[in-house]
Amino acid sequence: MAYATVSSILEQLASIITQEKQDYVKLVVGVDKEVKMLRTNLEAVQAVLLEAEERRLKEEAVNDWLGQLKDTCYDLEDVLDEWKTALLKLKIEGVHENVLVPKKVPFFPFSCFNYKRVHLRHQIAIKIKDITKNLDIIALERENFLFRPTLTSENFEGVQNVSSMDVSDIYGRDAEKNALVRKLLEGGEQVRNLHIISIVGMGGIGKTTLARIAYNDNQIVENFDERIWVFVSDPFDELRIAKAIVESLKGSPSKVVELDSLLNIIRESIVGKKFLLVLDNVWTEDYRKWEPLYHCLKNGLYGSKILITTRKETVARMMHSIDIITINPLSEEKCWELFSKIAFSGRAREECENLEEIGRKIVGKCSGLPLAARCMGGLLRLKKHREEWLRALEELNRSEHDILSLLFLSYQLLPSTVQQCFSYCAIFPEGYRIDKEQLIKLWMAQGFLGLENNMDMERVGEEYFNDLVTRSLFQDFETDSDGNILFCKMHDLVHEFACFIRKNELLILEVNALEGPDRDLSDRKFYHSTLILGVEAPFPLSICSSMKSLRSLLILYGVTNYQSMNEIMPRLFGELTRLRALDVSGNIWYENMVLDIPKEIGRLIHLRYLNLSSLKIKELPEVLCELYNLQTLELRGCADLKSLPQGLGKLTNLRHLVNEGTSLTCMPIGIERLICLRTLSEFVVSGDDNGDKACALKSLANLTHLRGSEVDVAKEAELRNKNLLFLNLNFEKHAEEERVNVDREGERMDKDELVLDVLQPPLSLDRLEITYYRVSMIA
Known part of the structure; x- marks a missing residue:
């Protein structure tokens, strides 16, 4: 790194x-x-x-x-x-x-x-x-x-066309899987108490995989009215767990901030329903933390189940598990079956036979752990020569053969450019659902994907991500209809290892409502931090005064009524001047409070990534246009935002402007200067009332690198010259005009037809959507 x-x-x-x-x-x-x-x-x-x-x-x-x-x-x-x-x-x-x-x-x-x-x-x-x-x-x-000089050019060969190969199949676990499904299906009147089942085993043994396979089994899906999955980890946060359960039951985030109220919602929501609740990766042995949830969950129908995964049998017994399924290491043959499926993928039969002897010795070092077999298989899948396999075996012979040693070997053999991308993933909390596009933009903001004048940074990021996928360092993939990965997670041990690599520069800070005075954080120099605010938690202003070296700050799950963010943000922006990535999106500060982005944001001259999505913002200050290094500006879901700064054209390094879900009435003059732009979610064509402050659609002609765009109309934009993959022609604003002047309906429909006539979509287009075309919206 x-x-x-x-x-x-x-x-x-x-x-x-x-x-x-x-x-x-x-x-x-x-x-x-x-x-x-x-x-x-x-x-x-x-x-x-x-x-x-x-x-x-x-x-x-x-x-x-x-x-x-x-x-x-x-x-x-x-x-x-x-x-x-x-x-x-x-x-x-x-x-x-x-x-x-x-x-x-x-x-x-x-x-x-x-x-x-x-x-x-x-x-x-x-x-x-x-x-x-x-x-x-x-x-x-x-x-x-007395180091030995070892200069290397480290040529990275990108991994092309990587699919999210499902390597989470059960190997040698058929008996455990069938027993688990049978226990989840049984019950009814004969099980009067809440039926709790625990899967117990060491880290990397496959507990979560086994639980996930059972959770998605067709028989289980048909048998339960509600299925809920919550990643718990350490500490056992009753409030966060309760909110996650409510969100799953209701289908949307809850704004309730009191534990008792959340428990009442759960209690009422499961009445008359048979539910399956999975609590993954539980560590606490404190029954007082579990007791409120335990009593609340008794309200479901007989036959409801709670499934727990944990490394400790004492946790399973504390939670009153009726059944405990202990997971033992895989047999060497089953471990080999898993390893070879990954390591030999796409190889000729003769090549596989030539490498099998070494491969079996390597599998013998994996101690029957599926995670170890997957990681070593992913590592050696990219090694073409027998000598490279032999070197890996020699390294394993010198190691202690525990899972962290195996992960370190896999990490060491990554190109150094990919090492820093992998370890940066430690910034996300354990069990976090990682958005691939966001991750690549964050890598780009930290300079991991090359210099700013590299026009292919996104492609490089995609290759690095694919390399980590191939090495089985990501899992639990969510894909689109074409099989492209959208979201993923990291195994808790892999995440733990990434945190170890970044341990001297990373801080994940959780603050709850009972937190005392601001903690002194000045004893260490942190460069990347994730702030997790609990319900009604005070904002830790010590971040501003003690952590001025921060390069990344992600604020997650924020719900605070302690101080107005309008008072906090000037300090946040004014003092953390070394930030390259700042994400305050989706946080609920005050339910109806409009946020003012302060002029101090202009001091963040190093900023590359700024995510303000879903915040109540009416306008952005002009000084934002002096952030000349900005590459990504996320404004998705800022429904109150009606205009962009007039100096937006000065952001010549901007590559991604995500503005869908806003209330913009026009695009500012100068947008044609953003020649690096790859993403423009919406291009809004204004009416005459915006005069010389609005940018005409023909300005898109200069933006030759656009990859995707949603526009209200498409005319004079030379779209045929763009590398568009997705185009949405939205005539909604035209339709809304009829509410003001009914007589213009025929004129508007003729204009809509003319727009479609002049449109010449590019050959690169994968999907075309046309909405509100010739649709009347007269009330």
Whole structure:
């Protein structure tokens, strides 16, 4: 992972120098010597990083050295980003303020800078010199560890056409599966108490897989009125579990914030119904936490069942399990069957026979754990040569053969670029339903997919994701009708391992209503954080003051009545100025409170990913258009948002504008400058009342990289030249006009027909939707 970070910095450094030469601008002067020294030291350090990563687990001193390198590299990345952003700002302001950067001038003169620009370039120079000194010390310290230089080019071969192959089949578990289904189906009058069944076994043994197979069995689906699946984990949060049960029963999130009220809703909702509730991955042995739910769930019909998965038999007995099914390791033959299905997928028979002897020895190291067999099978599926299989076996012979050692081997053999993408997944809570598109955008925001001028970053992200799928590091896939993966999860042990890799820079912070005063978080330097707010939980303002190094902040499940977010957000945006990804979407701050995005958002100059979806926002500040590095702006479901900032065209790095479900009346002038745009969910064509503030549809002609778009009408947009996959022609706004002027109905329908006549969809189109065409909406 460190190797990829250093490689990225070297690329950024080279890119900035090249950009200055191309634009005949010398923004930061007096640092030529330092820049040269930076490159020398980075290349020297890079040469030993592969061995350092291997030794970090067993040698604390090496781990500390890598930590110092990581901190310095992050600081350097931010300084280079400031430098690059200042260059970009000069270029953009030259267009928008008619102050063109002089051509063929070797040095951009002082007189053309205002005071802030002079101060900025001076600060950048000072930071570069300080970082050079730190990196010089780190480069010298590497000699103490006697590393062997192992430079590599690490050519990554993308995995094409990966399907979400179902490797969760039951191997050697037929008896357990049949017994479980039989126990779930039995019951009725003879089982008077709440029937609780527990599956018990060590991590990676296949408890959740067995439960999932039974949960989706046709007999089970037909036998129960309600089926509910809740991932529990540690700690046992009664409120969150109750909310998840209510959401499943009602089909939508609940705004109820009190445990007793939620329990009453559950109690009333299951009256007269036979239900199956699965509580996956339970750890607590405290009966007081379980008791309120236990009594609440007694209200269902006889025959209702609760199925628990846990690693500890004491948990099963605490929860009054009537039946306990203990899962033992797979036989070696069944483990081989699972491994070979994955590892030999797509190989010729002769090749499989040549590798079988080594493969069986590797399976012998998996200790009968299905997760280990899947991970090793996924790892070796991509290894083409016998020598590579032998090296993997040698590594296993040196390891302790536990599941974490096997996962570490699989991780070590990932390309370093994919390593950082995998470990970043630790930012999601355990059991989280990961949106593949969001994940790729977050990788992109952190710079894992290459420099901003790489037009194929999304494709690279797709290849990295497919590689992780192939190695069985994701599971529980949800796909579309064509088999494309939309969502996935990580096994709890795989997630635990990802957290271990990022342990010194990741914080998942849970805050509940009973939380005391803000905790002091200044004792460690965190770079990525997920904040999970409980019901009526106070917002931890310590994040703003103590965690200023944060690069990612995801705020999940937020429901707070403690402080107005309109008071909190200025501090949030004003102090966490190193953020590259910020997600505050879908949180319920106040049910009817309109949020004002403060001007302090303009300080987030490093921001690449901003997700404000489903928030009550009426407008966005113009200063948002100074976030020149922004790649993704998510506004999905912001129903009160009626306009976008007029300076939107300055966001020349914007690649994804997701604005479906808003109330936009037009698109701002300048959108045609967003030539990097890949996603534009809606393009709204305005009426005459928007005048020169609105952008005409023909502006789409310049946006040649668009991959998908929903538009109200399609005319003069040269859609035939786009790489569109999905097109929605929505004539709803035309139909609404009839409510104002009934006489225009015939005219409007003729206009709709004309639009369809001029439309020439591109050959790349997979799906075309036409809605409200020639439909009258007169009340």
